[in-house]
Amino acid sequence: MDLTFKALMNYVSRLSGVDLSRYRESYLKRRVELRMKILGFQTFEQYLRYLRLNGHDEVKRLIDTITINVTEFMRDKTPFEYFMKVILPTIAEKKRKVGSNILRFWSAGCSCGEEPYSIAICTLEALGRGWNLSIYATDIDEKCLEIAKEGFYRASQLKNLRADIVRKYFDKEEDGYRVKRFLKRYIRFKKHDLTTEKPVSRYFDVIFCRNVMIYFSEKQKVKVVQDFYDALVDGGYLIIGKSETLPMGFKDKFECVSLKEKVYRKISLKSMDYLIHS
Ligand SMILES: C[S@@+](CC[C@H](N)C(=O)[O-])C[C@H]1O[C@@H](n2cnc3c(N)ncnc32)[C@H](O)[C@@H]1O
DSSP, X not given: OOHHHHHHHHHHHHHHOOOGGGXXXXXXXXXXXXXXXXXXXXXXXXXXXHHHHHHHHHHHHHXXXXXXXXXXXXXXXXXXXXXXXXXXXHHHHHHHHTTOOEEEEEEESOTTTHHXXXXXXXXXXXXXXXXXXXXXXXXXXXXXXXXXXXXEEOGGGGTTSOHHHHHHHEEEETTEEEEOHHHXXXXXXXXXXXXXXXXXXXXXXXXXXXXXXXXXXXXXXXXXXXXXXXXXXXXXXXXXXXXXXXXXXXXXTEEEEETTTTEEEEOOHHHHHHHHHO
């Protein structure tokens, strides 16, 4: 790593308390260069000097740029349609067979809440209210989690939702929309770093981790995907972002059920055992 860039990263880490070593260097450089472009700096040296003078404010802006939280309700739409039309009915049938009404989902890297609220809406629309539904929603960014708990969004963030769905799940306020209280009750928001911490819980039926791993190194991806494997029930689903791929070494752990929607299903080791020994 170039020395000035290293000094810059150390300075930002020290001031913000955020461990930047978990991000790829190429990614960090791109995000830093974005801030430099906005401010009109040509070199890391100039930017570092500016950071030292402007301290906290610019460090905060840079951290926000690094942990970008771009998202929206039903982002990309079709994975959510697949979730409603294929995944949820399949899970519901399995659960009915064993007399269970428990549904457990995890939105890992939930940003400001749009994804977990979308998951809750899809589930209620597809299966109705007779289920014991809990959705864990985690992110590394505390500011985002505060917004998520508030559940207040501008109209533009709801553009993928039909008007009747907005009426059913949101209260209109003067300058935006607030998620109705009954919907919030299904979701537990929690600060969690996917790259350093253990899974928040276990026995999930579905894990969404969309547009998060793009920022991780291959080694971090392996750690995170292994955690997801451990945290899923046998046959549980993992849904990743459309431009993402699973790291190497998971072919015998996940089967791809929709390449287009990037949906994977956990292969249980027990069933592998059975296949090998029968
Ligand atoms: C682009 S958003 C994706 C939001 C949503 N999943 C979606 O697909 O629209 C990426 C999110 O990942 C979070 N994130 C980045 N690094 C993380 C980490 N190490 N652990 C947990 N969340 C992380 C960011 O804070 C951000 O909210």
